[in-house]
Amino acid sequence: MTAPDPNAAFPLAGYNRLCFLKNVVHHPQISVGDYTYYDDFETVENFLRQVRYLFDFTGDCLRIGKFCMIASGVEFIMNGANHLTGAVSAYPFAVFGHDWQGAMAGKAYPTKGDTVIGNDVWLGYRAAIMPGITIGDGAIVGAYSVVTRDVPPYSVVGGNPAQLLRPRFEAATVQRLLALRWWDWPTAKITRYAGLLTGDVHTFLNEAESSVD
Template identity: 70%
Template sequence: MPTSPETTFPLANYDRLCFLKNIIKSPQIEVGEYTYYDDFETVENFEQNVRYLFEFIGDKLIIGKFCQIASGVTFIMNGANHLTDAVSTFPFAIFGEDWAPAMAGKSYPTKGDTTVGNDVWIGYNATIMAGVTIGDGAIIGSKSVVTKDVPPYTIVGGNPAKVIRQRFSDAEIEHLLEVRWWDWPVERITRELGGLTGREPKKL
């Protein structure tokens, strides 16, 4: 049997890679089974790198199963947003006193939850902006800044991140999205490892 997804540190004598859901404390972060985070220093850095996640805003970071998240990956949540269509972007109201009423009848912009699909690989030092949806099977290149949704099984890179290429044909991607291998029982995943590490999606 494979390592249990309830194991915090699945690699023997190595505490800088964890199954992420087992260390998350914030109720605004949801993580699926077997998604791992690997950090050069400590896995406790993950939640510190989810920036501007405030309870009063209520947005969530939702990450699927079997994702691979490298050291330095940062998520910028909606709490970072300022007014962009006003004369000034300065957040007067947060300083209180005579400036407290500055946001009366107004609200800061929000783009909703940030969602990472299943089997997504996010490379070193990538930044994911608020409200982005990253599709299943996508790859985010190292040091990319993702400002827009990423289609399933697509490789993106750069600042801002742009599509480099699809990993498979449209028909193969449609098949993989129907198969949803990450939802299989672990026993079936184990039996199908040859196909999962092969190059022919239609064999699954």
């Protein structure tokens, strides 16, 4: 049994608008897991342009898990977009130097930490993810959504701001899926279970939990 090569930049022969993202994006503040793909209507080079305000001096990172599905136009807004909100003015005086360069002495721009996308997450067309958000494993974010707060595992969210639309499965089933962490299995085992992974959740769980391999 064979599986796609996770180290292939373009896994679909003759089609270069879908990539296994980890092989295309090389940035010290971005990490991507195996088999996560990005599909773009124009060019996969657009992905880095969609990670907005990612600066080395902010120190935040974008961490994306395995087997994620990222549609064209998805944006990640990073902490470099933040301004002071509790001050008299939110204007970034110090950025422009001259006699304004000391305006931030003893102060720091707000940060919400790393942006973390779990495993098996589907980010729909032109969704926007705000700084410091964590999206749980198995979650689905609808097209054009603006995600301003953390998304629970195996939930479906949508809208602006994104709201919980429904859980994908009942709570006990979600806990069983999170315990299995199928995305961390060896590729050969994932390949054997691929048909079940695209079928009924209870059939998959019962088979996987009773397996000895």
